[in-house]
Amino acid sequence: MADFNRRFAVAPRDGQDAHWAYRGTREDLVDILSVQVERTLSKNLSCQHEGKLMQVKTSGTGLGMRGAKVTLFERFDGTQELRWRKRKLAYTVLSKAQRQAQVADSKMVNARVDKALAKRGATSSKAHKPAPNHP
Numbered sequence: 001m002a003d004f005n006r007r008f009a010v011a012p013r014d015g016q017d018a019h020w021a022y023r024g025t026r027e028d029l030v031d032i033l034s035v036q037v038e039r040t041l042s043k044n045l046s047c048q049h050e051g052k053l054m055q056v057k058t059s060g061t062g063l064g065m066r067g068a069k070v071t072l073f074e075r076f077d078g079t080q081e082l083r084w085r086k087r088k089l090a091y092t093v094l095s096k097a098q099r100q101a102q103v104a105d106s107k108m109v110n111a112r113v114d115k116a117l118a119k120r121g122a123t124s125s126k127a128h129k130p131a132p133n134h135p
Helices: 002-008 026-032 106-123
Strands: 035-040 046-049 052-056 069-074 080-084 087-089 091-094
Touching (some): 035 046
Antiparallel strands (some): 046 052, 069 080
16 A cells, blocks of 8 residues: 555645544534535525525515525535625525526517507597587
8 A cells, every 4th residue: 555655645735634523522523514605695685595485584684695605504314504704694585586488589579569550549439529619
């Protein structure tokens, strides 16, 4: 083994230890074993992950969090936790917005306008004809 290590050992690019420190608590173990995904908050303090839109709840305006990098911890029991600067964030999961309707071409727009005008004309009363002695 020593011969193998001598021949094939490569010095690391960064000598700093990248492992998480385990302090013996259950929370540390759960964090270490979770899948962590980094997301960027939008202007309205939301981010998306796997088709879900997560909206962060704040007590104030939350202006300092716009564009902030947050980490989503996905645990093996299915729970999720959103953190920013090691603080847990309260959030709600929203359904993604419906897809935008297809763009209508000019023929379709004209047909819809004609249909709306015809419907409007059918429901309104006949035009008022003034009396013959009206100025």
